[in-house]
Amino acid sequence: MTTATHPHLAGVATIDRRDLAITGMTCASCVANVESALRGVSGVKSADVNLATERATVELDPTRADFPALVRAVERAGYGALALSADQKERAVVEDRERAARRAQLVSLRRRLVVAAVLASLTMIVSMADLLIGGLADAPWRAYLGFALATPVQLWAAAPFYVNAWGAARHRQTNMNTLIVVGTTAAYGISVVATFLPQVFANAGLDPHQYLYYETAAAIVALVLVGRYLEARARAHTSDAIRGLLALGAKSARVRRPGGTEEDVPIDELQVGDVIIVRPGETIATDGLVIAGDSAVDESMLTGESVPVEKSAGDDVAGGTINASGTLRFRATRVGADTALAQIVRLVEEAQGSKAPIQRLVDRVASVFVPIVFVVAAAAAIAWWIYGPEPHFAYAVTAFIAVLIIACPCALGLATPTAIMVGTGRGATRGILIKSAQALEMAQKIDVVAFDKTGTLTVGRPEVVDWVTCADIGEDEALRLIASAELRSEHPLAAAVVEHARAKGLELTEPTMFEAIAGSGVHAVVEGRDIWVGNAALARAHGFAGLGDGMLSHHQAEGRTTLVATIDGQPGAVLAAADVPKAAAADAIQEIRALGARTLLISGDTRRTVEAIAKTLGIDEVRAEVWPEAKAQMVAELQQRGHRVAMVGDGVNDAPALARADLGIAIGSGTDVAIAAAEIVLVGGDPRGVPRALRLARRTVATIRQNLFWAFFYNV
Numbered sequence: 001m002t003t004a005t006h007p008h009l010a011g012v013a014t015i016d017r018r019d020l021a022i023t024g025m026t027c028a029s030c031v032a033n034v035e036s037a038l039r040g041v042s043g044v045k046s047a048d049v050n051l052a053t054e055r056a057t058v059e060l061d062p063t064r065a066d067f068p069a070l071v072r073a074v075e076r077a078g079y080g081a082l083a084l085s086a087d088q089k090e091r092a093v094v095e096d097r098e099r100a101a102r103r104a105q106l107v108s109l110r111r112r113l114v115v116a117a118v119l120a121s122l123t124m125i126v127s128m129a130d131l132l133i134g135g136l137a138d139a140p141w142r143a144y145l146g147f148a149l150a151t152p153v154q155l156w157a158a159a160p161f162y163v164n165a166w167g168a169a170r171h172r173q174t175n176m177n178t179l180i181v182v183g184t185t186a187a188y189g190i191s192v193v194a195t196f197l198p199q200v201f202a203n204a205g206l207d208p209h210q211y212l213y214y215e216t217a218a219a220i221v222a223l224v225l226v227g228r229y230l231e232a233r234a235r236a237h238t239s240d241a242i243r244g245l246l247a248l249g250a251k252s253a254r255v256r257r258p259g260g261t262e263e264d265v266p267i268d269e270l271q272v273g274d275v276i277i278v279r280p281g282e283t284i285a286t287d288g289l290v291i292a293g294d295s296a297v298d299e300s301m302l303t304g305e306s307v308p309v310e311k312s313a314g315d316d317v318a319g320g321t322i323n324a325s326g327t328l329r330f331r332a333t334r335v336g337a338d339t340a341l342a343q344i345v346r347l348v349e350e351a352q353g354s355k356a357p358i359q360r361l362v363d364r365v366a367s368v369f370v371p372i373v374f375v376v377a378a379a380a381a382i383a384w385w386i387y388g389p390e391p392h393f394a395y396a397v398t399a400f401i402a403v404l405i406i407a408c409p410c411a412l413g414l415a416t417p418t419a420i421m422v423g424t425g426r427g428a429t430r431g432i433l434i435k436s437a438q439a440l441e442m443a444q445k446i447d448v449v450a451f452d453k454t455g456t457l458t459v460g461r462p463e464v465v466d467w468v469t470c471a472d473i474g475e476d477e478a479l480r481l482i483a484s485a486e487l488r489s490e491h492p493l494a495a496a497v498v499e500h501a502r503a504k505g506l507e508l509t510e511p512t513m514f515e516a517i518a519g520s521g522v523h524a525v526v527e528g529r530d531i532w533v534g535n536a537a538l539a540r541a542h543g544f545a546g547l548g549d550g551m552l553s554h555h556q557a558e559g560r561t562t563l564v565a566t567i568d569g570q571p572g573a574v575l576a577a578a579d580v581p582k583a584a585a586a587d588a589i590q591e592i593r594a595l596g597a598r599t600l601l602i603s604g605d606t607r608r609t610v611e612a613i614a615k616t617l618g619i620d621e622v623r624a625e626v627w628p629e630a631k632a633q634m635v636a637e638l639q640q641r642g643h644r645v646a647m648v649g650d651g652v653n654d655a656p657a658l659a660r661a662d663l664g665i666a667i668g669s670g671t672d673v674a675i676a677a678a679e680i681v682l683v684g685g686d687p688r689g690v691p692r693a694l695r696l697a698r699r700t701v702a703t704i705r706q707n708l709f710w711a712f713f714y715n716v
Contacts, residue, residue, distance in 0.1 A: 014063075015045060020056040020070060021098045022049060023080035023105075024164060026228065029175035029370050030079070033168060037077035041065050053421065056081070078167020106232055113225040116157040120218035123149045127215040143195040146214035153218040154188045157225065174370040182374075183401045184220050187213035190397060206391055216401065249320045249341060253285030254278070256329070274332045278323045286319040287339045288330035295326035299684075377403035419707060423700030431668075431683040432693050439679035442663045443697030445644045449592050449690060450635060450657070452649035453603035453613055456667055457585045457687055460650075462492050462577040464500035465560065468551060470571035478573050480506040482565045485524035485531040488514045493563060494522070496577045497533075521563070532566045539564035544571050551576075559609030578609075581617055584688045589617045591691035595698075597646075600638075602631050602657070631657035648690055649678075665690055 022034055031049045038047035038056060043064025049056045058070060067083040074081035082094050126145050158180070165177040191214045193200060198208035254277045255265045262277060270276075270286055278284050284297070294312045299321045311317060317330055320341040336342065381400035388395040424434045434440055451457050469475040483501030486494035487508060501508060511524035521534015532542040536552055544566050555562050555576040565572035589599050600621045603610045607624035614622045623634055631647075635657050638645045647654070647661035658664030658678045666678035667685045682689035 014061070015059050016062045018058045018060060018067060018070060019084040020058065020067075020074065021082040021084055021094065022054050022056050022074060023082075023098075023101060024167075025049075025051055025054060025079060026164065026176055029173075030164075033077050033171075033173045033175060034074055034079055036173075037073045037079075037171075038070060041069050041073045044070075055084075077171055077173070078164060102232070106229070109225060109229045109232055112157040112160075113222070113229050116153045116218065116222040116225050119149045119153050119157075120215070120222040123153075123215045123218045127212065143191075143209070143212055146212060147192065147195050150188060150191070150214035150218045153221050154184065158184060158221045161221075161224075174374070176370070178370060179373060180220070180224055184217040186397065187217040187220070187401050191217070206393065210391065210394055211397075213397075213401070250283040250285040268336065270332055270335045272332055272335055276330055276332060278328050278330070280323055280325055280327065282323050284317050284319055284321050284323055284328075284330075286332050287334040288317050288332045290315045290317060290328055290330045293326055293328040295328050296324045298322040298324050373403065419700050419703040423696060423703075427693065427696055430689075430692060430696075431686070432689050432696065433668075433681040433683060434693070434696075435679050435681070439663060440697045440700050442644070443646070443680070443694055444701045446597055446646045446663055446694060448598045448600060448638055448643045449646045449648065449694075450600040450602050450638075450661070451619070451687075452631075452647075452654045452657075453601060453605055453610060454579055455650040456648055456654075457588075457601070457617065458579040458581050458613065461579065462496040462561065463580050464496050464575055465578050465580060466551075466555065466576040467500075467573065469573045473567070476504065476506060478565075478567065479504070480508060481526050481529055481531060481567060482533055482573060482575075484508045484526040485511055485514075485522060485533055485565075487511060488524075489516060489522050491516075493561060493577050494533075497563070497575060530568050531572070533563060536562065536564050539566055542566050542569065557608070559606065559612035581613060582685075582687060584686055586617050588687035588690055589619055591688065592694070593618075593620075595691060595694055597694070602626055602634060632660040635660045646690070646694075648687070650685075665693065 025031060025034065031051050034049045034056060035047050038044055038049070038058055041060070043061040045059040045061065047056060047058045056070075056074075060070075071081040071083060082098055084094055123146055126142055126149065129142055161177045161180050161184075164175070165181040168175050168178060191212050194208040194211040201208040201211060250267055252264045252266050253270055253274075254262055255270070256262050256275045256277055265274075267285055275291070276285055276288060280295070290311055290313050292313060294310070297309050297311050297317060299309055299318065311328060316333075317328065318341065319334075319339045334340070377400050380403050381396040384399045385392050385396040388399075420437045420440060423440055424437075427434050454460055467475075467479065469478045473481075479501050483498045483506065486497045487510060489495075498508065509526055511526045512528075513523075513525040515523045517523060517534065517538065520538040521532065524531050524533075532539060536544075544564050551574050552562050552564075558576075558578075560576045560578040563575040563577065565575070592599055598621065599619045600623065601610060601614045601617075601619045602623045603613075604626055605624060607622075610622050610624035613619075623631075626634065631654065635645050635647055639662065644662045646663040646665055647657045648665045648667070649655075649658055650667035654666075658666060663680065664678035665680045665682065667687075668681050668683040680693050682693070
């Protein structure tokens with residue numbers, strides 16, 4: 001349940017969102033009936049029902065409507081409803097009941113299907129006995145045997161159709177079951193009359209044996225049950241695939257208590273702040289911050305990336321991922337429904353339950369489809385009765401039954417949501433979280449993809465990209481002394497130098513004297529050596545005059561930041577640092593262009609830096625030195641020129657543009673504000689997720705269109 005109020009208006013009614021699990025729906029007409037019932041409850045503002053997920057999402061005024069009222073309305077319409085609480089424990093209980101009911105439904109459907117299939121097959125053989133053995137056309141036992149075989153199918157195997165159709169009829173509604181019941185009952189009923197009251201037909205000069213339709217009624221029931229069983233099994237498998245993500249989580253956690261003792265604690269009893277021990281091969285119990293230990297963590301189930309990620313003190317870990325090597329001690333930062341994995345599952349479920357604009361159109365068509373089918377069936381029967389050949393009655397009945405059965409709109413109701421379920425589920429397994437069906441439908445229309453730079457296409461922190469030693473003490477020794485001088489600095493460039501030295505395996509020494517010079521650099525003494533590290537002006541004032549100018553100019557032209565160092569008053573080294581592109585960024589840009597979309601880089605960084613990155617990656621167009629508000633305005637300008645724009649970003653400054661774009665795509669490693677403003681989230685931060693999401697959307701929408709074409713083609 002979520003709650004929303006207008007931030008500027010006092011006294012405005014609070015709007016709550018409630019979720020229901022709906023049972024008993026079989027077609028798009030059922031969706032329309034349930035939505036109509038829910039919208040008829042006083043206080044309900046909107047109601048959306050999804051056939052594939054069997055979920056209803058209702059927005060209501062909690063002072064005028066509540067769960068019991070919603071459940072009663074659904075039950076009065078002839079369907080079942082279970083309230084899904086916001087409390088995770090209560091929700092889990094309801095969902096367990098729902099899964100148990102779904103399994104029981106599958107078992108029941110399978111039994112009915114087997115019986116119907118066997119008896120329908122035997123009924124077909126009996127109906128064709130005269131073709132197999134001559135002289136049996138008028139044998140009276142054929143009618144009695146057909147009745148004996150078809151009756152269990154009609155009265156037991158088809159019983160759920162009757163129950164559902166009767167529930168709809170009581171509320172003056174129709175659905176797919178209405179068509180099936182009327183059609184098969186007409187076929188079965190006229191056959192019963194021909195079997196036990198043959199004089200009715202004989203008195204009219206008709207042959208009663210020509211009005212035996214037992215095989216038709218039984219075959220229709222069997223075929224519909226095949227479809228129902230396959231649909232129910234597909235829905236169960238798709239839902240279980242997403243819920244299975246949660247099952248990958250740990251069932252308990254090893255918690256270290258303040259006294260130093262350790263105990264195993266059930267996962268639902270963990271508290272924020274608990275210190276948890278996880279050993280190699282174990283599943284990390286919940287989200288947290290590493291406070292001790294080093295390890296590699298397999299995050300593939302969360303991000304889709306197969307390479308384990310190195311973790312050490314200060315790094316975040318996510319619940320459900322697997323600790324691959326060393327022992328880690330971490331402090332829980334999020335538990336239960338607040339963990340990343342639980343939020344991912346919730347996002348996917350909401351996306352699967354949402355409706356694409358094309359599905360809303362389908363639902364409106366399907367809601368009036370059944371009454372239209374009855375009208376067409378009646379018209380066909382009348383036409384055959386008046387204009388058809390002899391026997392008129394037989395042809396009229398056959399036409400009436402055929403139209404009712406063939407025109408069932410079941411495929412219309414599942415064509416879109418089933419494809420959306422598969423698309424969003426497949427995206428989730430690849431680290432692409434799609435928040436809504438609207439995002440899928442919009443993604444396939446995108447023709448311009450605009451990127452933020454820092455953290456989106458680049459690693460988001462400076463790295464040393466070039467290094468020239470001017471001292472005569474050797475490259476590694478010079479780097480070791482300069483990095484040691486930077487140990488106490490908190491500047492990102494200092495961190496880049498230290499990381500570069502450690503990556504080369506150098507042992508650093510704490511400086512005995514350290515001074516940070518604001519806006520310029522640092523001064524330190526390391527192992528008795530006097531070291532200055534900073535911008536060119538600082539270094540030249542302490543022994544670097546006239547050296548390295550060519551290298552400085554080259555790197556500045558490339559948009560890189562330079563550091564100059566002196567050691568004991570002599571030139572030490574020139575370093576160049578830059579926020580380098582992610583390893584996969586160039587591939588992502590090439591893949592997007594191959595899809596026919598233009599690429600645009602929008603950044604608040606200097607033009608020189610932005611143009612250098614764009615040139616390296618092959619981006620079509622650049623906008624530099626742009627404020628957050630201007631990013632959103634640039635997106636709006638592209639839209640005014642007729643483009644469908646996707647914006648890809650990771651920071652607070654990207655949120656306005658993400659919200660303004662036709663499609664917002666957030667890097668999962670970014671800020672909560674950016675992720676909230678986006679319709680698609682790339683969990684692993686890999687920019688190749690952008691073209692993957694676009695391709696997935698195109699395939700999903702293409703599947704929807706194919707499904708709808710065949711559904712309409714079949715019905716028409």
